[in-house]
Amino acid sequence: MSTEKPSLEELKEEMVSAYPSKVAKKRAGQILLNDVAEDGTVPEIKANTRSTPGIITQRGCCYAGCKGVVLGPTRDIVNLVHGPIGCSFYAWLTRRNQTRPPTEESDNFINYMFSTDMQDNEIIFGGEKKLAEAIREVYDNFKPRAIGVFSTCPVGLIGDDVHAVSRKMSEELGINIFGFSCEGYKGVSQSAGHHIANNQLFKHVIGRGTEAPEGKFRVNLLGEYNIGGDAFVLEDIFERCGITLCSTFSGNSSIDQFERSHLADLNLVMCHRSINYIAEMIENKYGTPWFKVNFIGPDGSAKALRKIAEYFDDDELRANVEKVIAEEMVAVEKAKALYTPRLQGKKAMLFVGGSRAHHYQDLFAEVGMETVSAGYEFAHRDDYEGRDVLHSIKVDADSRNIEELTVTADPEEYRPENADIKQSREEAGMAFSDYDGMMPEMKKGSLIIDDISEHETEILLKKVKPDIFCAGIKEKYGVQKFGIPCKQLHSYDYGGPYAGFSGAVNFFRDIDRMVNASVWKHLKAPWAKGA
Amino acid sequence: MTLLRHTNTDIKPRKALTVNAAKTCQPVGAMYAALGIHRCLPHSHGSQGCCSYHRSALTRHYKEPVMAATSSFTEGTSVFGGQANLLKSIETIFEVYAPDVIAVHTTCLSETIGDDLPQIVSKADDKGFIPEGKMVIYCNTPSYIGSHVTGFSNMVNGMVKLLSESTGEKTGTYNLIPGWVEPSDMRELKRLMSVMGLNTIMFPDTSDVMDTPLNGDREFYPEGGTTVEEIKAAGDSSATFGLGSFASKAATELLTSKCSVPSEVLDLPIGLRATDRFIDAVRSTAGVEVPNSLTRERGRLVDLMSDMHQYFHGKRVALVGDPDQLIALSEFCADLDMRPVYIVSGTPGKIFETKVLERLEERIPEVKIANGANADMYLLHQWIKQEPVDLIIGNSYCKYISRDENIPMIRHGFPILDRVGHSLFPTVGYMGGMRLCEMILEAFLSKLDRESPDEKVELVM
Structure with a gap:
């Protein structure tokens, strides 16, 4: 038997050759070998384009991105889904957004699901009346401070105006009620839903607060959804450093945090794909600068903390940050010494999300593992190639339908002093509104695949045989049937937290457990081993 | 601390609001039923999210890969109808995934648009997208009617409607329509029929599909599942036992009206007396004796109850x-x-x-x-x-x-x-x-x- 493995270029050929010619041509633009030029030019990948009907994709829908990802982690907003029962049912507690209400009495609706359970009668005669009544019943039963209303596919088709109903009921009940036109068919993936969620939070929630929490260094953490308790880890680090968290979008959050988020001095963006719109809009309206951070991995976490200290230019903060990093690194170094010999040289593949396929490469690298192939489920070109390409991204029909808010400086609330600080830091070389994307950080020759299909996954597993494959629940057991462990990076396989320093220790331990599990040695029966 | 801290004893009448549902929507049931056909790829005709959610829900429950495709509707599809997307899907699926059958179910979106499945599938056939000997079956599963159980029932009904045939010659086989039960239950039901000495066609059958072995070689289409030939031949069986009226009655009765197979709809055989009724119905319909081993099995349950x-x-x-x-x-x-x-x-x-x-x-x-x-x-x-x-x-x-x-x-x-x-x-x-x-x-x-x-x-x- 030949032990020679096909080159990645040959694999690409094999992947697309199975498709009908038009599909093959399209997919060929979404599969490429990484080759970043010395001058920093990144090859162009097709992303955020339609998945081909019939191809088994990882992707979900607009509603999933809006209700599931961005609003799902909120605990004190009642998220009422207007539509048939399924959409609300499937998003019920399945994303592992942990939350800790401050007191026994605080609102916490995270364990509940709410639906108008639309029936054929409403499909024919309209569902606005039922929606209004459901909102009234939510209020009667739960007395929330706010209600979010989410549109599902048929709602857009039959023309129910969730925004008008929300406005009317808001007047009747005297609480904040706002709608999301996040019908599943919009856009090409969850990504459209992120944008819609950002827009509506900006229009209806952000800016309504008048008091920021006390603190010298006030930041918002954007795009941290507290899967497996990641946000808890970061909250602890911030507190020990003396950084005041004004709000998190949206892990372990409350609506009053969102309302006051415009009063923070700096925005930190974790998941660029899902939340960069809010960062941009807050900056335009209120003057708050933002930069990208990556709290996955000790190296990225230390860099982020140091950059925050530099931004605020405060010696006490610098000292605190260094102290916390030093304290945290003790356990990290110990874990690296333990796990690196067990994991060194192993190969990883990551096909997930709009940030995670990039962020987690750092963690693998810390213990000597190489990411040989990666791609996003629903990201855009800027997440692959960096924000420098934003101006050259063509807006297609699917994206044009997603509202782009025009936001200008607020005459009263814009804070020029923050813009001034940004300017002076920029002059000193600090990067803002930045994201370099996944590809510049990956090796030359790595295989980048956008919106990977089941068929392409199978070829990677059979031909490259990675030591670990990272994806989601739909891929998990199919991958493992090949005898290759699959780490879920949406749910963390009910492990975690993985963020910050202590999270890295958890991650190394879990990857070692999976890659070196005894069970992989027993796939064949003793009498079938030669077969 | 309490998880459901807002729930109290004050029950207020509700007309419009569902909180913590005790059901979900039709298509997930149709997808599960379709997995019980050998070499079948379920196909969700709607937005990507439906297929993704249903695959996820089934995977989390069965801890097994669930393969299914989607028509990936866009806003344009919703305006112009889903025909182009379904045609493209059928063409692509047969070329890339080579199933024996595609089982299409609708969603609230394609139902609201009013896509006509028989017409689209027939067009796919005209265009040559369905290879010789392969099939596309379908059913309507509007998410705003019934529940996931209704969807399961509709897909099983679709199997009878589009596959079962009567040749006029009885085979002496008995049909079992098991309802939405676990692969373990389906395996057990087949065992009971076999202990009773009967040749059985059970459909759908998710055993050896949703409980496959780990041996390092994944089967994209696992060994299990009822074959198309078997579902066809169900029209020639001596009788049908449908288990559970919500999940199995429609298909059971359709098989009677379409192929004149006598039938009985029974409760799901869960517990002592429902199992007794099932075994007794099989005994009297097929004219067989209940073997002593099964009567002793029953006795062990009664012993435990006592x-x-x-x-x-x-x-x-x-x-x-x-x-x-x-x-x-x-x-x-x-x-x-x-x-x-x-x-x-x-x-x-x-x-x-x-x-x-x-x-x-x-x-x-x-x-x-x-x-x-x-x-x-x-x-x-x-x-x-x-x-x-x-x-x-x-x-x-x-x-x-x-x-x-x-x-x-x-x-x-x-x-x-x-x-x-x-x-x-x-x-x-x-x-x-x-x-x-x-x-x-x-x-x-x-x-x-x-x-x-x-x-x-x-x-x-």
Whole structure:
């Protein structure tokens, strides 16, 4: 038997050759070998384009991105889904957004699901009346401070105006009620839903607060959804450093945090794909600068903390940050010494999300593992190639339908002093509104695949045989049937937290457990081993 | 701290709002049913999210890969109709994934648009997208009618409608339409038919599809599943037994009207007496003797019920889930001299309450039954808050109530997201009855062991 493995270029050929010619041509633009030029030019990948009907994709829908990802982690907003029962049912507690209400009495609706359970009668005669009544019943039963209303596919088709109903009921009940036109068919993936969620939070929630929490260094953490308790880890680090968290979008959050988020001095963006719109809009309206951070991995976490200290230019903060990093690194170094010999040289593949396929490469690298192939489920070109390409991204029909808010400086609330600080830091070389994307950080020759299909996954597993494959629940057991462990990076396989320093220790331990599990040695029966 | 801190005893009438549903939507049931056909790729005609959610829900429950494709609707598709997307899907699926059958189900989106499946599939055939010997079957599963059980029923009905044929020559085989049960249950049902000495066509059959071995070589289409030939041949069988009227009645009766196969719709054989009725119906219809081994199997269940009676007797039970399961479980609970007092199913159907009351035989006058619109776990929890129970039987979502109220639960139904076992060990038949008893006892006795004062901890029970 030949032990020679096909080159990645040959694999690409094999992947697309199975498709009908038009599909093959399209997919060929979404599969490429990484080759970043010395001058920093990144090859162009097709992303955020339609998945081909019939191809088994990882992707979900607009509603999933809006209700599931961005609003799902909120605990004190009642998220009422207007539509048939399924959409609300499937998003019920399945994303592992942990939350800790401050007191026994605080609102916490995270364990509940709410639906108008639309029936054929409403499909024919309209569902606005039922929606209004459901909102009234939510209020009667739960007395929330706010209600979010989410549109599902048929709602857009039959023309129910969730925004008008929300406005009317808001007047009747005297609480904040706002709608999301996040019908599943919009856009090409969850990504459209992120944008819609950002827009509506900006229009209806952000800016309504008048008091920021006390603190010298006030930041918002954007795009941290507290899967497996990641946000808890970061909250602890911030507190020990003396950084005041004004709000998190949206892990372990409350609506009053969102309302006051415009009063923070700096925005930190974790998941660029899902939340960069809010960062941009807050900056335009209120003057708050933002930069990208990556709290996955000790190296990225230390860099982020140091950059925050530099931004605020405060010696006490610098000292605190260094102290916390030093304290945290003790356990990290110990874990690296333990796990690196067990994991060194192993190969990883990551096909997930709009940030995670990039962020987690750092963690693998810390213990000597190489990411040989990666791609996003629903990201855009800027997440692959960096924000420098934003101006050259063509807006297609699917994206044009997603509202782009025009936001200008607020005459009263814009804070020029923050813009001034940004300017002076920029002059000193600090990067803002930045994201370099996944590809510049990956090796030359790595295989980048956008919106990977089941068929392409199978070829990677059979031909490259990675030591670990990272994806989601739909891929998990199919991958493992090949005898290759699959780490879920949406749910963390009910492990975690993985963020910050202590999270890295958890991650190394879990990857070692999976890659070196005894069970992989027993796939064949003793009498079938030669077969 | 409480997980469901806003739930209290103050029950306010609701007309429009569902909280913590005791059902989900049709397409997921259609997808599960289609997986029970050999070399079949289920196809979801709608937005990507439907397919993604359904695959995820089934995967989390069965801990197995669930392959299914989607028409990936866009805003344009929603305006112009889904024909182009379904044609493209059929062409691409046969070329890339080479199934024997594609089983298309609709979604609320394609139903609201009004896509005409027979017309589109026939167009796909005209265009040559369906290779020789391959098939596309379909059914309508509007998410705004019925529930996931209705979707399962509709897909099984579609199998009969589009596949089963009568050649006029009887084969002496018996059909079994098992309803939405676990792969373990399907395996057990086949065993029971085989013990009774009958040749059986069971469809759908998800055993060896949703419980496949790990051996390093994944089968994209696993070994299991009823073949198209078998479903075709079902039209020539001697009789059909349909298990559970919500999931199996439509297909069972269609097979009778379409192919003149005599049929009987029975309860799901969960618990002693429902299994008795099933075995007895098979015995009398097929004219066979019940082998002694099966009668002795029955005896072992009765023995267990008698041995442990003191721990079951008088215990108040809440049941929530799917109607066919609950009809059988309510009877079994009452036969154990437990008191099934709250019975909740979101799947609508007038016969649900009638059937449950019939099976309870006036033994539980205090029973409260909720069904259909607004029959949800929020209401069940409010009932429990008003007057508690000793045991909850339902899916994983019950654990929030169970933990808040310190009431033991056993997991039964769909979805079970946080435990294993259901796909491996049956709860149908006498063996399944014994397993249910064991699970219920474990729930009661482990609580007793944990909470008894020191001097009251019993070694022997």
